[in-house]
Amino acid sequence: MKHLYPNMAELHAFASSAKHLNFSYAARELGLTPSAVSRQIANLEALFGVKLFAREGRNLSLTRAGQLYHGRVTAPLREIGNASLELLSVREDSDLLTLASVPTFTTKWLVPRLPSFLAAAPNVTLSFRRHLAHGDPFPLGLDAAIRYGDGRWEGLCCDYLDGRTFVPVCSPGFAAKHALRTPADLAAAPRLVHEQAESVWFQWSQAYGVAPMNAFSGPRFEQYAVLIQAAQSGLGVALVPAFLIGVPLGAGALVQPIDAPVDVDDQGHFLCYTPERFDTSTALRKLRDWMLGEFAAARRG
Known part of the structure; x- marks a missing residue:
């Protein structure tokens, strides 16, 4: 043949x-x-x-x-x-770590801090892959993944990193135009929705007693990076994980019109890996220890 x-x-x-x-x-x-x-x-x-x-x-x-x-x-x-x-990489006696990460986490949190990780682990070489959607299987060639969701993926160890505290943000001009001073003002303003966290506005409305409101209305976005950009552009108020918006808040591109955070327990960013890979990969263990340490230090303030 x-x-x-x-x-x-x-x-x-x-x-x-x-x-x-x-x-x-x-x-x-x-x-x-x-x-x-x-x-x-x-x-x-x-x-x-x-x-x-x-x-x-x-x-x-x-x-x-x-x-x-x-x-x-x-x-x-x-x-x-x-x-x-x-x-x-193996030939050069380097620890290669293949990592998939949701885009916003990569650009807003991981990349700015990578120099400190690589300085502490100079033999680790990172290789980034396409991020995994919630229902995607975990590929055989992948060492770890940063995933967004409820933290329940069969067969994987999932370490919670951050992302359960949401804060309302918008552009300074949008806040001034709509006179956003109370939770009721936010409830009446145009809102932006993340597709995987569509219930967060409902939980927020319950926490601040502004029901009834159509908590599921508004433009929907698949990625937090696009949602944050839409808020910066004045399209509406977005509820986003607080740890993702430090830079735009500090630069004045976003504001928190009122101090009204909400904590949820069914969403977050997780570091995911198989138990077998954790046992065999020194690079993965280094990354896990570094990430958990960074987030623990941030929570301590």
């Missing part, structure tokens, strides 16, 4: 050409000549007996077969590249 195993050069030529839809751009990315890229594509098409690209003059487009093939080989190529980097 004939094995249809193209070589890596052909696959890279195909993936780059499919991305750019231009052999010249692909050649520039790969450090080849356009004719070399074209030959690699011709080799693939001869191997499979199908056309992967449709050529009309100077225009290039993927055929149906090309679209299907591109959809199947892109992720494996990326994983091979990641695996190669991990192998190099």
Whole structure:
């Protein structure tokens, strides 16, 4: 039986050409000549007996077969590249730590503090992966993940970090325009909602006795980074985890119109990992100790 195993050069030529839809751009990315890229594509098409690209003059487009093939080989190529980097890290006697993190946590909390972690753990090399949605399975090649939710993911150890205290924030101009001085004022103002914390406004309304109010109305956002930006832009009042908005509050881009926090117990940011990986990864144990220590120090003030 004939094995249809193209070589890596052909696959890279195909993936780059499919991305750019231009052999010249692909050649520039790969450090080849356009004719070399074209030959690699011709080799693939001869191997499979199908056309992967449709050529009309100077225009290039993927055929149906090309679209299907591109959809199947892109992720494996990326994983091979990641695996190669991990192998190099092992060879260089470095502790590689693959981490997936929700975007807002990464940009607002983790990245600004990474220098202190890397200074304390100079042999650790971080590799960031796409964040996991609430229902996503935990990938085999992942060491740890920062996830947002209720902290209950089957088969995982989940250490609570922060995120259960929510505060109302908005832009200074929005607060002045709507005269936000009491909880009732906030209840009557336009509100912004996070899709995974849609019940927080209801819990807030119960805590401050401003029911009835339509606690689930308002524009909805999947990520806190976008929700915070919407609040800064004057679109409404947002309830967000307090630890995520220190910088915009300090810079004056956001204000807390009234002192009205609410604590919830069904949401938060968690460091998640498998028990087996924790037992074998020194880098993971270092990261866990550092993170828990940072948040414990912040809570002590």
